Amino acid sequence: MDLNAWKAQLRKRAAKLAVLALLHRDEMYGVQLLERLQAEGGLEISDGSIYPLLRRLQKDGKFRGRWVEEEEATHPRRYYSLTNAGRQMLLAMRAEWTAFEASMRRLLREEPVRATR
């Protein structure tokens, strides 16, 4: 099995929840999200994945976006934040994730039934 491909899949599948969690704390633009995911260690996604994800969740009513022209930037930035629907989705997904994670941790901690030699 290709471990790297599996890792990339894991991160990609978790990206939605990770982005929801980041935007719950603060309004952010695309590159900022990419940076933060990378800084968290092991959560980074490709540059190409972030904008389709942001547009999809915006279309779906979970995010709202607005263009901001800032002094220090030479270009407008599109900032995203959570809508009420987005916050509700985050709560629901977080509960699922926590339960999933707990089960997986239990499963992985279990001693092997019989040692194979």
Next chain:
Amino acid sequence: MRHAEAESSPTLEAYLHRLAAALGALPAEERADILLEIRSHVAEQRHRFPSLSVHEVLEHLGAPDKYAETFLADWRAVTSMAQRPSATAGLATLVTGGARALPALAVLALLYSVVAALLLVVVTEWIDPHATGLFIDTHAEMRIAQCD
């Protein structure tokens, strides 16, 4: 969109041109927003990593046609869930839709009853031609006999 071009280079313009063409199926406003966001992304990444060329930043996004397909697939997924109800879902909306659906339901009911009445006439005409007309009158024959 009122913003001036944030970042401009022949490589970027060519990329955006191809991306725009591949995104043709999207509403104009959505497409313009995506293009502006990519422009912003390139400027941002070039600012963070001055050694990166425009070409390298774009390479990380993927080839324009392939990249466009990601946006289109997502758009279709969201649109089909939110805005394209199936025939049964449409009927359910019509039935449960309340006040707005009432005129449509009334017209439908009227059309159905007209069709049913016509079918009834056709069937009875076939079973009993003498007694049947568009206006059912079972005494017609009797009256004709009296006139004679």
